[in-house]
Amino acid sequence: MTFYDRAEELNALNTAFESPGHDFYVVYGRRRVGKTELLKEFCADRPHIYFLAAQEAEDRQREKFVEKVADHFDDRVPRIDGWDQALDYLGEKLATERVVVAVDEFPYLVEENGSLPSYLQSFVDEQLQETESMLVLCGSSVSTMESEVLGHESPLHGRRTGQIDVQPFSFRQSRAVIDYDLANTIRSFAVTGGTPMYLTLFDYDHPLAKNIRAQILSPTAVLYNEPEFLLRTELRNPARYMSILEAVATGHTTPNEISGVTGIDSGPLSKYLQTLRRLRLIDREVPVTASAKQSKRSRYHVADEFLRFWFRFVEPNRSSIQEAPEVVYDGTIEPNLPDYVATxxxxxxxxxxxxxxxxxxxxxxxxxxxxxxxxxxxxxxxxxxxxxxxxxxxxxxxxxxxxxxxxxxxxxxxxxxxxxxxxxxxxxxxxxxxxxxxxxxxxxxxxxxxxxxxxxxxxx
Known part of the structure; x- marks a missing residue:
């Protein structure tokens, strides 16, 4: 995949690594926004250990991590019985060489061992600070990163030397990827939003209509079930959240309207909305002249253009798409696209x-x-x-x-x-x-x- 933009983020990481002393950076953001590509681009030209965590047993995760460390230093893999020993081993090696240690999908490790942030606190305080190396913790679960790494109650609170909240591309940044004239670039951005993965799935040698049919309306396409996949990775029971997102995407933007369409009472609805906001799937908006904390004239909107498109046009028509995607595009999407793009x-x-x-x-x-x-x-x-x-x-x-x-x-x-x-x-x-x-x-x-x-x- 071609690496686009992220000059500001790369500059922050480069400056930190080149400066004297140790660094402990936290990189987080929603799935698909390009965090892994950012880390790989940053690590490419310097000594580094890149470890991608997986959803598997703690012992196996730890073994793989130690193997990565040993491989980088051309060392025999030691026998390690716990994360404290694994981090001690890493600390011994970092004392001999300046290295970037990037741990991607860190929340998967915390899921298996909630004490890991405490072990890392000791590692940062007692070993990393004595080196010229850099530790980067990266994660897609924004809620876990904010609570277990950045939160006031986290053992790691106050240890970081920098953080990067990786955002989707703005429209201006997305223009570097979308190769259409401006009007069609706006239409295309209304479908993909600024999520790099979604942007790069479209073939801009083809018209927008063909891209929508091939990349979204095909049951075999990655984007066909993408929102459902995202919700299932973050939530145990996504059904009600799906109904709320569909309600908001189809124009029901106030709490009363959302409650009326979904049948969810105002009390539980408030908690669901808070969760969706925490996951950055919806935003709350009040009139710009009003107080965000005090105003009762709030409206909600889906925070990502692709999710808004999917819940507006795909989710309500999935049965029809399975049978006749062309009919759905010609009869439902194309005639309603101008009003949709206007937002x-x-x-x-x-x-x-x-x-x-x-x-x-x-x-x-x-x-x-x-x-x-x-x-x-x-x-x-x-x-x-x-x-x-x-x-x-x-x-x-x-x-x-x-x-x-x-x-x-x-x-x-x-x-x-x-x-x-x-x-x-x-x-x-x-x-x-x-x-x-x-x-x-x-x-x-x-x-x-x-x-x-x-x-x-x-x-x-």
């Missing part, structure tokens, strides 16, 4: 707003998000509390150019946003897939910015 377009435009702020094309804002109240909704609102400045923006993924009506509508809705003093400074922006009708640019003043796809492409 992704808003996220892409929000990313563009931040880039425009960084470049000075727009004024500076500290918060950017959606706003809604009653029947009113604005796609993007930016807040600059220190200067009483506010940004209003709308994003239109439509087949026709935007006319002056949207300008008037946005001005009217902006008046109903209660934030800041009456003298606040207001800035406006419009994003349009099909551009703007003649005359729109002449009807607005210097406080307005208009972005068609060409302008958007320049930003991203």
């Amino acid at each position: 992704t377009f808003e996220d892409v435009c929000r990313e563009a707003v931040w880039e425009a702020i960084r470049r000075g094309h727009l004024e500076s804002y500290s918060e950017v998000g959606r706003w809604w109240y009653g029947e009113d909704e604005i796609d993007i609102v930016g807040l600059a509390p220190d200067t009483d400045r506010i940004l209003f923006a709308e994003c239109k993924w439509t087949s026709e150019p935007v006319g002056p009506g949207l300008v008037s509508q946005l001005r009217e809705k902006a008046e109903r946003v209660r934030w800041g003093p009456d003298t606040r400074e207001e800035e406006f922006a419009l994003f349009s897939k099909r551009g703007f009708v003649d005359g729109v640019a002449d009807d607005v003043d210097e406080n307005w910015s208009l972005y068609g796809l060409s302008e958007l492409s320049g930003l991203l």
Whole structure:
């Protein structure tokens, strides 16, 4: 697989390793985001021991780990009876050579022996600190990594010298992989999201429709059952979580709506939602002008574009896909794709707003998000509390150019946003897939910015 981007993450690891003294790094993030590829890229040109843990008995895991250490140092494999002895052996060897020790899928080891973090604490404190080597613990189970390695109650708390929370690619980063024009790149990103594995499964010499049919709608394809596999690796009983994700993906975004569709009472539902948030499968959102802790106007959305696509189009139609995938694509996916992509377009435009702020094309804002109240909704609102400045923006993924009506509508809705003093400074922006009708640019003043796809492409 071609290695893409991750320059910032690689730079952090390289800088740490090249600096004097020991290092203990924690690398974690959702499955499929490229953590293993990042570690392999980092280790490629320097002495390293890479150990990939597996779901097998503790004794066998420990034996394999010791074999890896012995093999690197061209040593006879010693007889080891526990993790404390295994780590003592590693410490003796690291005293003779500067090495990167990368332990991938660390949560599998903790599953078999919950005392391992305590053994590692002693290893870091008593042996690793006396070397120039680097220990990297990596894991896909975000909850385990956060509790057993990073958490306040973990024996390893405070020992790390750095951490990397590996995120899916942004839209801008994904453009290095998706080889389509901008409009089709946005459509494709709406299907795969920024997860590197999903991005690289598509063949961009073929149209998006063919990729969807081949890589998602085929019962033999990897992505056909991917979300179910992900849930089963994290949860013992994924059925209710599946129903919640499907509800959210199909437009039921408030707790009351989710409860009504799934039949799950509000009490248990709250716990399920918290679990899904902890696993980074859904996000909670409140109006950007509201307090995240106090607001009761929360909405939920599926945090990954591919999962949103799968629960919107695949999960409800699996029986039909088994029988006639072409019919499902032609009759269900293709006609509904524009409305589906419109939500992704808003996220892409929000990313563009931040880039425009960084470049000075727009004024500076500290918060950017959606706003809604009653029947009113604005796609993007930016807040600059220190200067009483506010940004209003709308994003239109439509087949026709935007006319002056949207300008008037946005001005009217902006008046109903209660934030800041009456003298606040207001800035406006419009994003349009099909551009703007003649005359729109002449009807607005210097406080307005208009972005068609060409302008958007320049930003991203």
